[in-house]
Amino acid sequence: KGQMMWGGRFAATPSAIMEEINASLDIDRRMAEEDVAGSRAHADMLAEMGILSVADNEAIQGGLDAVIEEMRAGTFPFRRELEDIHMNVEARLKELIGEPAGRLHTARSRNDQVITDFRLWTRRALDETGQLVAGLQAMLVRRADENTSTVMPGFTHLQTAQPVTLGHHLLAYVEMLERDRSRLLDCAVRLNECPLGAAALAGTGFPIDRDMTAEALGFARPMANSLDAVSARDFALEALSSLSIAATHLSRLAEEIVLWTSPQFGFARLSDQWSTGSSIMPQKRNPDAAELIRAKASLITGHFSALQGAIKALPLAYAKDLQDDKRLTFDAFDTFNLCVRAMTGMIETISFKPDAMRAAAAKGFSTATDLADWLVRELGMPFRDAHHVTGRIVARAEAKGVDLADLPLKEMQAVHSAITQEVYGVLSVEASAASRTSYGATSPVRVAEQVAQWKQRLRVE
Numbered sequence: 001k002g003q004m005m006w007g008g009r010f011a012a013t014p015s016a017i018m019e020e021i022n023a024s025l026d027i028d029r030r031m032a033e034e035d036v037a038g039s040r041a042h043a044d045m046l047a048e049m050g051i052l053s054v055a056d057n058e059a060i061q062g063g064l065d066a067v068i069e070e071m072r073a074g075t076f077p078f079r080r081e082l083e084d085i086h087m088n089v090e091a092r093l094k095e096l097i098g099e100p101a102g103r104l105h106t107a108r109s110r111n112d113q114v115i116t117d118f119r120l121w122t123r124r125a126l127d128e129t130g131q132l133v134a135g136l137q138a139m140l141v142r143r144a145d146e147n148t149s150t151v152m153p154g155f156t157h158l159q160t161a162q163p164v165t166l167g168h169h170l171l172a173y174v175e176m177l178e179r180d181r182s183r184l185l186d187c188a189v190r191l192n193e194c195p196l197g198a199a200a201l202a203g204t205g206f207p208i209d210r211d212m213t214a215e216a217l218g219f220a221r222p223m224a225n226s227l228d229a230v231s232a233r234d235f236a237l238e239a240l241s242s243l244s245i246a247a248t249h250l251s252r253l254a255e256e257i258v259l260w261t262s263p264q265f266g267f268a269r270l271s272d273q274w275s276t277g278s279s280i281m282p283q284k285r286n287p288d289a290a291e292l293i294r295a296k297a298s299l300i301t302g303h304f305s306a307l308q309g310a311i312k313a314l315p316l317a318y319a320k321d322l323q324d325d326k327r328l329t330f331d332a333f334d335t336f337n338l339c340v341r342a343m344t345g346m347i348e349t350i351s352f353k354p355d356a357m358r359a360a361a362a363k364g365f366s367t368a369t370d371l372a373d374w375l376v377r378e379l380g381m382p383f384r385d386a387h388h389v390t391g392r393i394v395a396r397a398e399a400k401g402v403d404l405a406d407l408p409l410k411e412m413q414a415v416h417s418a419i420t421q422e423v424y425g426v427l428s429v430e431a432s433a434a435s436r437t438s439y440g441a442t443s444p445v446r447v448a449e450q451v452a453q454w455k456q457r458l459r460v461e
């Protein structure tokens with residue numbers, strides 16, 4: 001086992017368990033490309049400022065080309081005893097080009113190096129995840145488009161409340177996901193400052209140009225405080241909290257899929273691709289992916305909480321606690337992306353059952369509000385009185401075991417004599433949904449407008 005890169009003052013190498021707890025390579029090797037990009041920008045800047053010779057920079061850049069090639073070819077010799085990706089790249093560079101490799105770390109520390117890599121990684125991840133979310137939104141819009149006038153029960157307290165349209169219900173998730181996406185994009189803007197050049201924590205006496213490295217790596221500007229630069233992880237917390245909120249939305253939709261596909265609701269059927277069977281009960285079609293999304297939403301929230309806990313009592317500047325930021329963040333992104341992909345697949349192939357939805361929408365006196373509204377509109381009754389009269393009519397219908405639309409007129413007139421045959425025009429679930437035409441409301445006309453807008457915004461065909 002070779003001497004550690006920092007081994008100058010040590011007589012013995014770390015114990016095997018020390019290595020085990022300390023090594024982060026299995027996780028941070030995912031930042032290999034970012035690490036090389038950071039080193040390239042740093043070396044170019046050192047050469048530009050005359051801190052590194054042009055020849056040494058050329059050797060370093062050529063060596064980094066070779067490193068990247070080895071990584072892409074799968075031949076890069078990753079060595080766990082070298083702790084992390086930064087040490088692995090530098091050690092390999094040394095093997096490939098010799099002495100100039102040792103000059104690359106001038107005016108740099110792993111503390112500013114790692115956080116530069118991590119910000120670059122997270123910036124790209126936020127962008128990719130944003131695109132996946134947009135894909136799910138587009139799928140929901142497509143299904144909403146097919147169902148602008150499909151009537152289903154709208155619920156409060158999970159009790160039938162008023163008829164709504166399925167398209168409207170699906171678009172509610174498109175709205176939530178749009179806010180989720182904007183949180184992710186927002187986070188990417190705020191994180192886009194460059195910590196490189198902060199060195200260990202105090203900056204450096206070498207005449208470096210931090211604007212140059214910031215620009216080369218696509219950052220808006222260098223971070224203004226070197227202590228903050230190596231200590232700050234709020235960008236990761238922000239990403240995790242945004243993912244956690246977004247996962248919460250996926251989980252709500254997942255829960256509705258579980259309910260809707262249950263035999264008791266029967267509103268929808270998952271395709272074979274997205275259903276699982278039971279090892280004992282042949283009739284089962286289980287919504288496992290939806291259930292796993294529910295559970296994984298908590299896992300992501302747990303990752304946020306774990307990182308927040310690691311940071312909240314950490315004195316400035318760097319401490320090794322911060323190494324676990326990547327494990328949590330990478331896993332949160334992986335888990336979330338998997339959930340979005342699964343949700344997109346389920347929504348793409350789920351078949352809705354309009355007849356069952358309609359029948360359920362008609363149950364539970366769901367058009368009672370329409371009756372009350374009719375009393376207000378046609379008889380000039382104050383809404384509170386209309387509410388009371390309607391309540392008494394509902395009680396009669398319930399006693400007779402019929403829906404409002406099937407209650408004979410004379411029963412209604414027994415409660416209020418001025419009610420006429422016209423009232424039946426508002427008691428069907430279709431009429432009820434169609435009548436709600438205020439901005440943002442559930443009527444097929446309004447929903448079709450919203451679908452058209454979303455198609456344009458998300459460029460759905």
Ligand code: ARG
Nearest residue numbers: 024084110111114318322323
């Ligand atoms: N692997 C380390 C991390 O992820 C790199 C920084 C090491 N810095 C140090 N002072 N030991 O945090």
